[in-house]
Amino acid sequence: MDKLELQDITSGYRERMRRLALFDPLFDLDRKREIDQAKVSIDMKGLGLLTLLFFFEQKLMRHYKTGIKELAAFLQQLTAGKYQLDTSDYMRLARTIIQTFRPTTGRKRSYSFFNWESSVSEEVGYSILKANNFDVKTNTQYYTLDEDGLELVFATKEFYSEFQLSINQLMLRKQLDKGEFKGALRQINEMHIDVENLQERMVKLKHEIQRSIVSEETFERYKQLLEDIYGRLTREDEEFKELRQFVKETRERLFSKDVHKKEEKTYQLVIQITSELESVHYEHSGLLEQTLTLKNTTLVTAQESLYYTGIQAFNFDQDLVSPIVSNPLPLESMEGILHPFLKVEEKQSWSPLILFAEQNITEERETDSQQGFVEVEDGDKDDPYRKRLMQQFKLIMHSYLDAVDNEAVDTLSRFMDYLEEIGQSTMFEKRYFYDFWMILHQRSPIVQGQIEDEEEGKTLLGDALRLLGDRTLTITEGEGIINRVQRYSIQEMKIRLEDEYDAIS
Numbered sequence: 001m002d003k004l005e006l007q008d009i010t011s012g013y014r015e016r017m018r019r020l021a022l023f024d025p026l027f028d029l030d031r032k033r034e035i036d037q038a039k040v041s042i043d044m045k046g047l048g049l050l051t052l053l054f055f056f057e058q059k060l061m062r063h064y065k066t067g068i069k070e071l072a073a074f075l076q077q078l079t080a081g082k083y084q085l086d087t088s089d090y091m092r093l094a095r096t097i098i099q100t101f102r103p104t105t106g107r108k109r110s111y112s113f114f115n116w117e118s119s120v121s122e123e124v125g126y127s128i129l130k131a132n133n134f135d136v137k138t139n140t141q142y143y144t145l146d147e148d149g150l151e152l153v154f155a156t157k158e159f160y161s162e163f164q165l166s167i168n169q170l171m172l173r174k175q176l177d178k179g180e181f182k183g184a185l186r187q188i189n190e191m192h193i194d195v196e197n198l199q200e201r202m203v204k205l206k207h208e209i210q211r212s213i214v215s216e217e218t219f220e221r222y223k224q225l226l227e228d229i230y231g232r233l234t235r236e237d238e239e240f241k242e243l244r245q246f247v248k249e250t251r252e253r254l255f256s257k258d259v260h261k262k263e264e265k266t267y268q269l270v271i272q273i274t275s276e277l278e279s280v281h282y283e284h285s286g287l288l289e290q291t292l293t294l295k296n297t298t299l300v301t302a303q304e305s306l307y308y309t310g311i312q313a314f315n316f317d318q319d320l321v322s323p324i325v326s327n328p329l330p331l332e333s334m335e336g337i338l339h340p341f342l343k344v345e346e347k348q349s350w351s352p353l354i355l356f357a358e359q360n361i362t363e364e365r366e367t368d369s370q371q372g373f374v375e376v377e378d379g380d381k382d383d384p385y386r387k388r389l390m391q392q393f394k395l396i397m398h399s400y401l402d403a404v405d406n407e408a409v410d411t412l413s414r415f416m417d418y419l420e421e422i423g424q425s426t427m428f429e430k431r432y433f434y435d436f437w438m439i440l441h442q443r444s445p446i447v448q449g450q451i452e453d454e455e456e457g458k459t460l461l462g463d464a465l466r467l468l469g470d471r472t473l474t475i476t477e478g479e480g481i482i483n484r485v486q487r488y489s490i491q492e493m494k495i496r497l498e499d500e501y502d503a504i505s
Contacts (some may be wrong), residue, residue, distance in 0.1 A: 013117040018124045020120065021111035022152040025100050025128055034093065036083040048073060051097050055129070056153050064132055067142045068094045098143060100497035101128040122458045128152060155403065163193040171502050176246060181269040195283045209298055223299060230291045237288060240281040248275050274333045347379060348468045390460050392432050404497055412437060412493040413482050434490050441493060444475040472498045
């Protein structure tokens with residue numbers, strides 16, 4: 001093991017020892033042998049921790065006048081059923097605990113140790129409680145938690161274990177910003193350990209869910225717990241993505257400036273950081289999937305098993321009949337007990353209003369079984385809208401034939417230009433203009449005016465097609481879309497009109 005690795009291990013040794021020293025007052029209290037009037041040993045270390053929590057709660061509530069008397073009253077109320085002590089005994093215990101956390105000399109508590117980082121003996125000072133106020137009239141000293149006391153309270157909470165990965169992510173970002181790549185690699189290795197611990201906790205949580213859900217309240221508690229875990233893991237996953245992007249940009253920056261040639265070791269560290277960060281991110285993503293599975297599968301399965309367990313455990317005679325028979329219950333209570341087991345009332349009746357409801361009347365007679373489309377009745381020939389549409393189609397055809405006689409019109413767009421020149425642009429602003437050309441395109445070619453006899457006077461295009469005479473009209477698709485008006489558009493069409501002699505030649 002080289003010298004650099006030894007320095008990495010012992011780095012920050014003084015700060016770590018300072019954090020351990022914060023717990024020293026609790027062990028000092030544990031070494032005190034206190035008994036109550038019934039010769040029962042008093043848990044002094046536990047009372048010391050409760051004292052810290054008491055002062056922490058007072059700090060949250062902004063109660064600044066908290067002294068020995070208030071602490072003694074709190075301990076007496078909390079332990080009244082456990083220990084046999086008088087008020088004077090509680091005052092003595094409260095004074096002992098406060099003097100342990102804050103010596104009467106007024107100086108900070110100290111802790112001596114050998115610093116293996118600097119190879120010298122050192123001493124750290126810390127303050128758990130500090131004087132907050134003093135009442136001259138009653139000669140009462142009040143106390144509150146100092147910064148080291150707050151740190152000790154937080155160190156005893158599960159806060160750090162839950163959010164240790166997030167804290168490591170923040171530290172990793174700081175190290176990358178400062179260019180401390182070796183320390184960043186060590187931080188990623190610590191994140192591996194954090195993820196492994198989380199995986200073990202998830203496995204234990206899965207077994208705990210399957211074993212411990214015995215009521216709806218328990219189910220809701222685990223459901224909320226999983227939602228909190230999933231939310232925290234989602235935020236950590238987003239932070240991992242940002243860290244990977246930051247490391248990628250750092251590697252590209254080093255490569256672009258040719259730093260990888262001058263400082264090959266630094267560049268190799270960045271590459272190793274990239275690989276390890278992707279590895280820990282992959283393992284962390286597995287935690288997300290595992291949590292989602294717990295939410296969607298395990299938790300629901302546990303709830304269903306709870307439901308079916310309740311059904312199987314229900315005994316009709318014992319749980320229903322026996323309470324009703326053995327206990328003379330009032331009528332209101334009987335109704336409440338029996339209500340879940342009674343069917344919904346079903347009453348067969350009919351309303352006289354049904355007589356006025358809509359009736360489906362069908363005629364009982366032989367019908368024509370011939371299959372096919374319904375034919376247009378002769379009455380439709382006199383339809384005003386139909387007549388007007390036939391006239392409009394005839395007018396369009398007439399205008400087109402005039403355009404062919406006056407100039408060469410071979411496309412639909414050129415015909416529309418002609419209509420604009422003669423002041424008839426309103427014609428292609430109507431829907432029927434586009435219907436007319438689409439129908440002709442479907443029937444194209446219309447050869448030499450051949451119109452079947454049964455279509456004369458029946459189809460909408462009958463009058464328009466008769467204007468062609470012996471000529472042949474051919475319409476094919478062109479290129480492009482015609483947009484002359486905002487409401488309608490149509491594909492370009494090529495139009496060719498041929499006489500009989502032109503077709504022969």
